[in-house]
Amino acid sequence: MNHIERIGVSLDKELLAAFDGLIGKRGYPSRSEAIRDLIRDQISTERLADPKAEAVATVFLVYEHHSTKLMGMLADLQHSHFLQVVSSMHIHLDKHNCLEVIVLRGPVGEINKTAEHIISLKGVRFGRINLLSTKTA
Amino acid sequence: MNHIERIGVSLDKELLAAFDGLIGKRGYPSRSEAIRDLIRDQISTERLADPKAEAVATVFLVYEHHSTKLMGMLADLQHSHFLQVVSSMHIHLDKHNCLEVIVLRGPVGEINKTAEHIISLKGVRFGRINLLSTKTA
Amino acid sequence: MNHIERIGVSLDKELLAAFDGLIGKRGYPSRSEAIRDLIRDQISTERLADPKAEAVATVFLVYEHHSTKLMGMLADLQHSHFLQVVSSMHIHLDKHNCLEVIVLRGPVGEINKTAEHIISLKGVRFGRINLLSTKTA
Amino acid sequence: MNHIERIGVSLDKELLAAFDGLIGKRGYPSRSEAIRDLIRDQISTERLADPKAEAVATVFLVYEHHSTKLMGMLADLQHSHFLQVVSSMHIHLDKHNCLEVIVLRGPVGEINKTAEHIISLKGVRFGRINLLSTKTA
Secondary structure, three states, X not given: OOOEEXXXXXXXXXXXXXXXXXXXXXXXXXXXXXXXXXXXXXXXXXXXOOOOOEEEEEEEEEEEOOOHHHHXXXXXXXXXXXXXXEEEEEEEOOOOEEXXXXXXXXXXXXXXXXXXXXXXXXXXEEEEEEEEEOOOO | OOOEEEEEEEEEHHHHHHHHHHHHHHOOOOHHHHHHHHHHHHHHHHHHOOOOOEEEEEEEEEEEOOXXXXXXXXXXXXXXXXXXXXXXXXXXXXXXXXXXXXXXEEEHHHHHHHHHHHHHOOOEEEEEEEEEEOOOO | OOXXXXXXXXXXXXXXXXXXXXXXHHOOOOHHHHHHHHHHHHHHHHHHOOOOOEEXXXXXEXXXXXOHHHXXXXXHXXXXXXXXXXXXXXXXXXXXXXXXXXXXEEEHHHHHHHHHHHXXXXXXXXXXXXXXXXXXX | OOOEEEXXXXXXXXXXXXXXXXXXXXXXXXXXXXXXXXHHHHHHHHHHOOOOOEEEEEEEEEEEOOOHHHHHHHHHHOOOOOOEEEEEEEEEOOOOEEEEEEEEEEEHHHHHHHHHHHHHOOOEEEEEEEEEEOOOO
């Protein structure tokens, strides 16, 4: 466990009242917890601007379940030299569509390239990438 | 399978060349596939602006593995009247941190409220929500 | 000027070091100033989720300079019952294109509807909307 | 004026109906115009990922009107070797706050660095950057 430091932040009364309202609505147990979340988000976003930064990502796909190319692509990914497929989860959405969530680790640039390629496949109807710097984790 | 329609799109030569370059780089098999993806994204984004729209979402969390409150919260979610927890996936990231991916279905407003509440819990270091309109899927 | 309050925030050493690195790079004069910016951003984003919230917006357009419909639309805007056109700025980009920045005030929902309509006009090549809650300002 | 090309796009009936609904609501005069806007947006976003890409940007700031450092910073900008200040617009928001919109041209990386530095100044309460690839314009 890390050593904890305590810093002081000055802000005007009105801004503090608005912040207290927001964190109360979201259910934060303390101002510190809410401010730590804001700081972590900012740091993660900054780090991810570097294509070489190590990241963990979820790729969230909706595709037609006959999409055999996707199956092949996902199998190939297991042998990538740049990316590690940590895990994946398959969900039956409706008669025609499946949802796949794939968790990848590796450099940001490689994750984006691979995810964009998966999303471009015929039969993949929707895709989103979420990245997180592993250093913030 | 749906009935397929064919529409014509006019665009200037320079824009078309830039588009062909982009879709070649991403690996799209055809312009139609790339344009369908752009259209689906736009429609999904539009629909999700309505808090009552039905959506499927992945909530992507990094948390300290002793975070007992998160465990309780996730258990409570199973009994929510508004949301259906479709599936969840747990990954051991490192000595201190776990990654959890939760797939939810329900109205956008309820998904956002619940996800914000989960992210606000002590011990949850990072959280992101991805939403998709189920009508686009 | 508002009354200033001082709050304490506890965070682990490693997170603080990363934050100090980030704010040093951006040139922030103090941690307080950086944290206030994060808080204001969050509050503004939250408020803007309500279509009735009062906002100030910049609409940033690139258009072909012959686009007479845009000229008419911008003139009509001056008579809108819902929106106030505070100011606008016109820039000659190149032989074919102009950039227009329009500053609007009014409810978020009306601003979005109007801006989307302007962006949809023939001859408007690119458009972006930036919103800010006037209450945070 | 550029030479116009015409391409065919196939999409299923249901997706086309949803798209027609969306573009009708936004006021697009034709499907072609709406699809061109989607394509231009995508190309601009792609190009702006390269820090060396030439861009035009609006920086949108709210600041306390006594903020003398901002005035100095904006004056210094006029002498930047990397960026061109095309124009700026100043608006009186209320008793305490002003809004400044600055239009810059130059490489994306330099624009971001400069804009982040301006936003970090004491007295600047809110800032947003909008970028557009000049090649798309």
